[in-house]
Amino acid sequence: MRHAHHPATEELSLPETMAALSDPLRIGLVRVLADGAERGWGELRAPVAKSTLSHHLRVLRDAGVTRTRQEGTRCFVTLRRQDLDERFPGLVEALLGAADAEDVGGGVHLAPGADSTGACR
Amino acid sequence: MRHAHHPATEELSLPETMAALSDPLRIGLVRVLADGAERGWGELRAPVAKSTLSHHLRVLRDAGVTRTRQEGTRCFVTLRRQDLDERFPGLVEALLGAADAEDVGGGVHLAPGADSTGACR
DNA sequence: TTCGTTGTTCGTCGAATATCGAACAAGCTA
């Protein structure tokens, strides 16, 4: 729960970003975050152990795909859509379009009751 | 040198495609093939052993990114641009744009003298 | 202070990946 590293926009690496986005579960996470809303980790439901989820969120963060904010014991995550679009124009849009079309990472959901109006408890 | 397997367009998997496109050398190969021209194996110059190059070309082919054609003892490869665009609209374009901007996979070249006018020997 | 919640880190496992050199196979060519 220490300070997380976030690469600067200009440090984003295309191969690393592609690798981060090549796992179905991580694609599912990106889809859940695609509306731009900030989500608490507690809202995220994925069919893996919490340590595994933590690992995947770390991969996304290290690659610069997401940004993590800490508040007390709780963490919130957002998609760095603007940074990604600046560096790799069209990539996220293409990924989301393709992922939605075939429901890649469909095992990832939001907790029931959570909506995009900011229901972070 | 036996019959290579090529997945059908509808079999292309987004995660597998993303994974295939997450290696700098493979991105370099895709860039070289981006003009749509068919290239002979022998034209491709990459800073790895030939067995390693063969491996990477196989990963691309298995993922459905490229198509391999055999003619005698020689192989020719093309980018399956149309299939990829049909299945994952905008993905290849976004990748190529970003890869060109930062010269990802710049270690991959065409053999001197080779051009896009079909100089496959 | 003592819990309970939350997320990270550790240790481990098996599977996959990247790389090389060497051996091999298939097809030309002399």
Add this chain to the structure above:
DNA sequence: TAGCTTGTTCGATATTCGACGAACAACGAA
């Protein structure tokens, strides 16, 4: 037939990845 070229496949090795449970650390609440 013998050799050459071309690309694949086979070990061998080192690294990385994805997954899990368990232990740990930080913080808020009782």
